[in-house]
Structure formats: structure tokens, C-alpha cells
Amino acid sequence: MIVKLPAYAWYGDYEISIELPDNWEVNIFKMKGHNAPRLTEDQISEKLGKPINSEPLHELAMNKKECVIIVDDLTRPTKAYQLIPHVLKELHEGGIKDENIRFVMAIGAHHWMRLDDIKKKLGDEIPEKYNVFNHNVFENHVFLGKTSNGTPIHINKEVMKCDLKIGIGCIIPHLSFGYGGGGKIILPGVSSIDTIAYNHSQIKKGIGVGCIEENLRRLDAEEAARMAGLDFVVNALVNPNRDCCELVCGDPIVAHREGVKIAKKHYITETVDADIVIVNGYPMENEAYKVFDIANRSLKDGGDLIVLIHTPEGQRGHYYGGRFGTDYGGRGWRVGLYVEKLNKVDKFYVIAPHNSLVDHQYFGLNSRWFKSFEGALKELKLKYENKRVRVSIYPYAPIQISKDDASKL
Numbered sequence: 001m002i003v004k005l006p007a008y009a010w011y012g013d014y015e016i017s018i019e020l021p022d023n024w025e026v027n028i029f030k031m032k033g034h035n036a037p038r039l040t041e042d043q044i045s046e047k048l049g050k051p052i053n054s055e056p057l058h059e060l061a062m063n064k065k066e067c068v069i070i071v072d073d074l075t076r077p078t079k080a081y082q083l084i085p086h087v088l089k090e091l092h093e094g095g096i097k098d099e100n101i102r103f104v105m106a107i108g109a110h111h112w113m114r115l116d117d118i119k120k121k122l123g124d125e126i127p128e129k130y131n132v133f134n135h136n137v138f139e140n141h142v143f144l145g146k147t148s149n150g151t152p153i154h155i156n157k158e159v160m161k162c163d164l165k166i167g168i169g170c171i172i173p174h175l176s177f178g179y180g181g182g183g184k185i186i187l188p189g190v191s192s193i194d195t196i197a198y199n200h201s202q203i204k205k206g207i208g209v210g211c212i213e214e215n216l217r218r219l220d221a222e223e224a225a226r227m228a229g230l231d232f233v234v235n236a237l238v239n240p241n242r243d244c245c246e247l248v249c250g251d252p253i254v255a256h257r258e259g260v261k262i263a264k265k266h267y268i269t270e271t272v273d274a275d276i277v278i279v280n281g282y283p284m285e286n287e288a289y290k291v292f293d294i295a296n297r298s299l300k301d302g303g304d305l306i307v308l309i310h311t312p313e314g315q316r317g318h319y320y321g322g323r324f325g326t327d328y329g330g331r332g333w334r335v336g337l338y339v340e341k342l343n344k345v346d347k348f349y350v351i352a353p354h355n356s357l358v359d360h361q362y363f364g365l366n367s368r369w370f371k372s373f374e375g376a377l378k379e380l381k382l383k384y385e386n387k388r389v390r391v392s393i394y395p396y397a398p399i400q401i402s403k404d405d406a407s408k409l
Contacts, residue, residue: 007310009283018373024389033266038243051250061094068162073107077242077283078170081123102131106189111317141192147223154192167233171259173401178212181235182256183225210405269400271298274392278306284398285311291397299344309352315359339364349376
């Protein structure tokens with residue numbers, strides 16, 4: 001049986017094929033919103049013009065002097081270039097001139113974005129016409145005080161110079177903040193390393209995929225967004241092609257909550273216990289550890305896991321959680337940091353044609369790495385020779401959420 005899967009997000013977005021034995025029971029589980037079409041230009045304009053719990057963007061822009069548009073990075077599937085022209089049109093209608101608009105890339109503690117990275121996210125023309133700045137996690141911040149949880153809030157200086165602040169990102173399942181989008185564009189997006197470290201290490205109550213209302217880490221980020229004066233968010237939901245298929249705009253918290261209601265239905269995916277679980281890292285192959293939640297929901301005790309990673313950039317650099325030496329890293333680093341949920345797995349394979357030994361730390365010391373699928377398949381054929389085998393495949397695992405997680409508050 002030949003199965004085709006999407007691969008190489010931001011690097012061509014083309015299909016790969018894997019072949020499985022015909023006598024294995026293979027089930028491919030897609031999210032409910034798999035066939036959701038891309039929004040038309042008119043639909044995007046209409047949704048942007050009817051924000052949730054907010055005045056329209058062109059009205060917010062009136063009498064404002066300086067505007068910053070904060071955009072997520074290539075670790076998120078958002079095709080921001082589909083949304084930016086509509087945001088700029090609103091700003092122009094509100095009287096803000098191009099020379100008073102700048103973009104800040106909300107990379108948080110991730111690595112610097114090069115010009116070609118920025119063009120992939122924003123389009124070719126934006127960095128030619130507007131100033132586009134990378135956030136610097138180590139310096140150039142404004143201190144705003146502490147949240148009710150004690151997090152010291154240091155925010156990007158260029159963001160705080162502006163009296164109109166807009167965030168563009170996406171709402172997708174997230175391992176600790178419940179869902180992406182909303183206030184996360186501020187914390188961790190444009191926060192200092194001290195702010196991120198406190199939020200990520202000290203605030204743990206209620207965190208997890210699908211958790212929102214009692215998730216203190218999420219609530220802490222939203223409090224920080226209010227302190228920073230984030231005015232308006234433009235949050236996409238994406239289909240398997242990474243296209244914007246739904247859009248919520250407006251108040252950073254209220255609009256986000258409405259988006260989460262849609263996300264719970266859109267990304268929900270059936271899970272069935274399987275002997276072998278194959279999770280494809282697309283469309284977040286540079287943060288492929290985000291496949292682990294849906295994988296663990298489907299894996300039998302003692303089952304085997306295969307993670308597919310197809311990206312030439314490897315796993316993203318991370319100044320908080322990344323590794324920077326043989327036995328040390330950022331403040332939040334430890335070996336196997338992201339694999340703690342994988343408590344059922346026997347054999348753990350990672351298929352990565354673009355293999356980097358340093359990246360192995362994200363997947364634990366027991367992971368076995370191959371440059372092609374055939375290497376892992378050969379071993380599994382021997383293990384399951386003359387046995388019935390059930391295989392579950394999740395074609396875009398980082399944005400797929402189980403029914404159990406989707407039901408959380």
C-alpha cells in the first residue's frame with residue numbers, strides 16, 4: 001500500500017510517498033476540517049471588517065501615529081501574506097501612512113529570521129516597502145511590571161514605541177498553552193528571555209493541549225498582552241495546505257476564545273489504538289516534537305512510533321529550550337525534554353532525510369534515526385512477521401487534536 005503525505009512546509013510543500021505491506025491494516029486519520037477551502041479575498045475582507053468585541057481596524061487606526069504589525073515565524077503554518085494586504089488596506093483607510101507602519105517578527109526565543117524566511121511569511125514586497133525587524137530576546141525591551149502570577153514583563157522596545165499594535169498568527173493546538181494565537185503573539189512572541197523563562201518554568205497549573213480557561217500559562221500571556229496594549233489580533237485557522245480557511249479578528253482574548261470554539265471542531269481527529277503509529281511532522285516539521293500528543297493518544301502499550309520529518313532546516317533553534325553544548329543548553333533545556341508523554345512506546349523511529357545529530361535531543365536518547373522510511377520498515381517487518389498489525393497514520397499530526405483534548409476547557 002502506497003500512502004502519500006504532505007511534506008517540506010515552506011520549502012516547496014510537495015508530497016512524499018511511503019509504502020507499507022499490503023497485509024497490514026492501515027488507517028489514515030484526517031481532521032474533521034480536512035476539506036475546508038481557502039477563504040476568498042472577499043471573505044477575508046468581510047471577516048476583518050466585522051471584528052469580535054472590537055471596533056473595526058480602520059476605526060482603531062484613526063488618530064494613531066505609529067503602528068506595529070507583529071507576525072509569527074516559520075515555526076507556525078500561517079501564510080501571513082494572505083492576510084497582510086487586507087490589514088494594510090484597513091490601516092490606510094484609517095489614515096496611517098506606510099512610513100508609520102513597521103513589522104516585528106514574533107520569534108520569541110527562536111532563531112533569527114533571514115530575508116528569505118521573512119519573504120516566505122510576509123511575501124516578497126513587504127520587506128522592500130516596510131521596515132521588518134526581528135525580535136531580540138536578549139535586549140531592547142521595556143519593563144512593564146509583573147503579572148499577577150509574578151512574571152516580569154519585558155516587551156520589545158519597537159513594539160512599545162507604537163500606539164497601535166496588531167498581531168497576526170494562527171489558532172492551532174499547542175502542547176502547553178492549549179491553543180496558539182491571541183496573547184501568545186506578545187508572550188512569548190516579543191518578550192525577553194527573562195519573561196519567557198519565568199512563564200515557561202514557573203507557571204505550570206492547567207497547561208496542556210486543549211486547556212484554556214484554567215491554563216495559567218495561557219492566562220499569564222493574555223495578562224501580558226493587556227499590559228503591552230495589544231489592540232487587535234488577526235488569527236487564522238488553517239487547512240492541510242496551510243491556507244487560511246477561517247478567520248477570527250478583534251479583541252486579543254475574546255476573539256481568540258471564539259476561534260478556539262471553532263478550532264475544537266475543525267482540528268478534531270479520531271484516534272484508534274494501533275500497534276504502529278506514523279505521525280507526519282508537516283506543517284511544523286521544524287518543531288516536529290509537537291506530534292507527540294496525538295501520537296500518544298493512539299499508541300498501544302508497547303507499540304512502535306514513527307515520526308516523519310522532511311525539512312532542510314532541521315529543528316528550530318531555541319535560546320530557552322535548545323541545546324548549546326554536549327551536556328548543557330538554554331535555561332529550559334534537558335535531554336528528552338519533549339518526549340515525556342511517550343510512556344507507551346517500544347521502538348521509536350525518526351525518519352529525517354536531513355539529519356542532524358544535535359536535533360536528536362528533542363526526541364530522547366532512545367530514538368532511532370533513519371534517512372529513509374525503508375530503514376525503519378525493515379525492522380518492523382521482522383518484529384511483526386506473521387502477526388496482525390494495525391497502523392494509524394496522522395498526515396499533519398502537529399495540528400491534529402484528539403477528541404479527549406478537544407473536549408477540555
